[in-house]
Amino acid sequence: RITAIRALQILDSRGYPTLRVQLEIDTGAVFEASAPSGASTGAHEAVELRDGGTPFSGRGVTGALASVTGEISNLLTSRPWVSQRELDEALCALDGTGNKSRLGANALVAVSMAAARGFAAGTGHSLHTWISQALGRAERLPVPHFNVLNGGQHAANALAFQEFMIAPVGAATYPQALEWGADIYHALAATLRTRGLATGLGDEGGYAPEISSPEEALDLIVSGIDAAGHRPGISEVAIALDPAANSFFQDGSYHLNGRHYTPSQMVSYYGKLLDNYPIRSLEDPLAEDDAESWPELVSALGGRAQIVGDDLFVTQAARVTAGIRSGSATAVLIKPNQVGTVTETLETLAVASAGGFTAMVSHRSGETTDTFVADLTVGSGCGQLKAGAPARGERVAKYNRLLEIADSNPALPYGLAILSGEGDTD
Numbered sequence: 259r260i261t262a263i264r265a266l267q268i269l270d271s272r273g274y275p276t277l278r279v280q281l282e283i284d285t286g287a288v289f290e291a292s293a294p295s296g297a298s299t300g301a302h303e304a305v306e307l308r309d310g311g312t313p314f315s316g317r318g319v320t321g322a323l324a325s326v327t328g329e330i331s332n333l334l335t336s337r338p339w340v341s342q343r344e345l346d347e348a349l350c351a352l353d354g355t356g357n358k359s360r361l362g363a364n365a366l367v368a369v370s371m372a373a374a375r376g377f378a379a380g381t382g383h384s385l386h387t388w389i390s391q392a393l394g395r396a397e398r399l400p401v402p403h404f405n406v407l408n409g410g411q412h413a414a415n416a417l418a419f420q421e422f423m424i425a426p427v428g429a430a431t432y433p434q435a436l437e438w439g440a441d442i443y444h445a446l447a448a449t450l451r452t453r454g455l456a457t458g459l460g461d462e463g464g465y466a467p468e469i470s471s472p473e474e475a476l477d478l479i480v481s482g483i484d485a486a487g488h489r490p491g492i493s494e495v496a497i498a499l500d501p502a503a504n505s506f507f508q509d510g511s512y513h514l515n516g517r518h519y520t521p522s523q524m525v526s527y528y529g530k531l532l533d534n535y536p537i538r539s540l541e542d543p544l545a546e547d548d549a550e551s552w553p554e555l556v557s558a559l560g561g562r563a564q565i566v567g568d569d570l571f572v573t574q575a576a577r578v579t580a581g582i583r584s585g586s587a588t589a590v591l592i593k594p595n596q597v598g599t600v601t602e603t604l605e606t607l608a609v610a611s612a613g614g615f616t617a618m619v620s621h622r623s624g625e626t627t628d629t630f631v632a633d634l635t636v637g638s639g640c641g642q643l644k645a646g647a648p649a650r651g652e653r654v655a656k657y658n659r660l661l662e663i664a665d666s667n668p669a670l671p672y673g674l675a676i677l678s679g680e681g682d683t684d
């Protein structure tokens with residue numbers, strides 16, 4: 259039973275405020291969680307409550323903090339809660355809006371994640387095992403997708419695509435994948451220096467050199483993989499892209515490399531990238547406002563790469579269901595704070611796998627050292643996590659949490675998940 263709730267306005271990895279919440283229960287145990295925050299957000303995400311005004315450029319969260327220590331605390335300490343679902347449904351009802359804008363999705367997600375840690379502890383299981391039981395899925399250590407070159411809204415350079423990731427698909431174990439990722443990250447820095455390019459970092463810890471074309475970035479990454487002694491390849495060290503195309507879509511066309519591309523021209527352009535580079539995954543290759551073009555892209559390229567909806571689906575089950583019906587993608591990106599509660603996040607994972615979609619769990623560009631997404635990835639068995647570069651405290655917190663899980667669960671399989679229907683291993 260929850261006896262007290264505390265909240266603190268802390269700083270995230272970009273130096274903007276976010277919320278840390280602690281739930282205390284009658285045994286004296288305390289469960290904590292912190293809310294992350296995105297920069298390239300989808301229009302349909304659950305709404306963060308921000309104070310406005312001058313402090314912290316209007317990004318203070320004292321209003322969201324007051325939601326937690328006021329109304330939410332009153333509700334949650336008023337009676338015992340039998341399940342995460344019951345608690346999350348009560349939180350949504352208390353908020354009363356469709357998009358969490360009254361109490362704030364930042365308030366709700368932190369409370370919901372802290373409560374999940376409490377429910378897991380109550381069963382005597384780790385958070386990842388509790389999640390796997392809630393979903394009825396086999397646990398799995400994911401292929402980490404390390405974001406090693408940053409552009410778009412996460413860097414000040416002229417690179418339109420937001421994220422260039424490396425995925426050590428061919429590693430035998432998770433610790434080996436982490437080693438490959440770190441080695442390639444450092445080899446890439448050396449490659450950049452050799453070419454006179456800067457090794458300053460973007461928001462997710464990847465390098466942000468002054469380059470502008472996706473091909474230049476991909477050539478650099480391939481060189482970095484080679485220089486680290488690994489083989490660039492779809493089943494060795496693969497590449498994943500998050501162009502986050504909302505940010506270069508304007509008036510019906512995509513503004514890239516000094517040209518304007520129609521949606522169909524973008525599809526051909528991605529086809530050429532797939533011809534020339536070992537790309538296994540494309541996230542938000544088209545804009546959310548260009549939803550009608552997604553099925554064309556999936557028809558053309560869906561058999562060659564995973565097509566992931568992030569801004570398109572914003573972790574919301576109803577939007578994923580619509581996307582499955584229309585064939586708009588083949589995968590969903592999972593960010594708990596896009597929807598606002600753990601229960602809704604798990605629902606979206608369940609809907610995705612029932613519809614034959616794969617899933618990738620994700621951090622946000624503004625992060626804390628909270629490691630919830632690492633456990634969520636293992637418990638969901640989805641086999642894919644993106645948590646930024648293999649560097650910087652808020653990013654390595656997630657990768658190091660996976661090391662800890664791997665170390666204490668030596669029998670856990672590592673790698674991409676096999677789609678249900680192709681023989682899930684439960």
Ligand code: PGA
Nearest residue numbers: 296297298299502622623
């Ligand atoms: P965000 O970006 O956290 O800034 O929204 C991450 C992404 O687009 O995947």
Ligand code: ZN
Nearest residue numbers: 500541542568
């Ligand atoms: Zn994205």
